[in-house]
Amino acid sequence: MGKLQERMRRDMELKNFSPRTIATYLSWVKRFVIYHGRTPEELGDEEIRAYLHSLRMEDRVSQSSINQAYSALRFFYEVSLGREWNALRIPRARKEKRLPVVLAPDEVRKVFGAIRNLKHRTILMTIYSGGLRLGEVLRLKVEDIDSKRMLIRVRQGKGHKDRYTILGKRTVEMLRLYWNIYRPEEWLFPSTSLDRPLSASSVQKVFRNALHEAGLRKEASVHTLRHSFATHLLEAGTDLYYIQRLLGHSTAKTTAVYLHVTRKDIGGIRSPIDLIGEMEEGVI
Numbered sequence: 001m002g003k004l005q006e007r008m009r010r011d012m013e014l015k016n017f018s019p020r021t022i023a024t025y026l027s028w029v030k031r032f033v034i035y036h037g038r039t040p041e042e043l044g045d046e047e048i049r050a051y052l053h054s055l056r057m058e059d060r061v062s063q064s065s066i067n068q069a070y071s072a073l074r075f076f077y078e079v080s081l082g083r084e085w086n087a088l089r090i091p092r093a094r095k096e097k098r099l100p101v102v103l104a105p106d107e108v109r110k111v112f113g114a115i116r117n118l119k120h121r122t123i124l125m126t127i128y129s130g131g132l133r134l135g136e137v138l139r140l141k142v143e144d145i146d147s148k149r150m151l152i153r154v155r156q157g158k159g160h161k162d163r164y165t166i167l168g169k170r171t172v173e174m175l176r177l178y179w180n181i182y183r184p185e186e187w188l189f190p191s192t193s194l195d196r197p198l199s200a201s202s203v204q205k206v207f208r209n210a211l212h213e214a215g216l217r218k219e220a221s222v223h224t225l226r227h228s229f230a231t232h233l234l235e236a237g238t239d240l241y242y243i244q245r246l247l248g249h250s251t252a253k254t255t256a257v258y259l260h261v262t263r264k265d266i267g268g269i270r271s272p273i274d275l276i277g278e279m280e281e282g283v284i
Contacts, residue, residue, distance in 0.1 A: 114213035131229035168271030232272035
């Protein structure tokens with residue numbers, strides 16, 4: 001499906017999809033074609049239904065992956081092929097509702113304390129300090145840290161939106177120490193080649209090792225620090241509206257998973273990294 005693949009790629013680029021989304025959607029459509037062994041133009045509702053059913057019953061893939069495949073095929077048929085998508089004939093499965101894993105403030109402290117490498121500890125502290133996604137922290141540039149206003153500028157977060165989030169005092173101190181030693185020039189957290197950011201897999205590995213060293217058995221990932229940021233703000237009395245803005249959520253419905261909060265002016269919000277209590281001298 002060489003020509004059709006390129007057409008779909010161009011269509012997604014015109015829609016300003018992220019490179020990661022483009023690669024994922026193309027992969028699902030390719031797998032769909034391989035599964036049936038026929039050209040996409042010859043395949044219709046029944047073949048799409050059969051493929052999605054096989055993902056669930058035969059391959060046992062996760063619900064989120066099935067929804068990815070669904071979205072990729074719908075985009076391909078509706079946009080790239082210009083064909084009508086019958087949502088009644090091809091129903092989307094209901095999303096599973098799961099509460100996010102959250103670390104307690106003391107557990108966050110233990111994770112940070114288990115990391116000896118200054119650069120790695122600074123990355124994770126920055127994520128927690130501002131509730132950043134992993135991709136967002138890796139794309140930070142030196143000038144995105146505004147220590148005078150105590151803000152972090154997030155460039156083109158999810159949904160291709162810029163936003164500001166808060167910067168904790170403890171994180172500023174750590175970032176200054178980090179900068180004095182590493183002297184990053186463009187990317188705040190560059191890879192060893194310096195011309196590109198550190199890889200996501202490296203940070204995930206650092207977090208898993210820290211979780212193990214801290215003796216924590218929760219099924220947590222780097223993204224858990226973002227969930228913990230939101231939850232700890234909520235527990236400190238921050239209004240859900242402001243948490244939504246800091247996280248960069250498009251709707252309050254997404255943020256509502258963190259439950260209800262009382263009203264508080266954003267100007268008085270402190271990063272939860274400054275609220276987790278006294279930390280051991282020399283650890284942070």
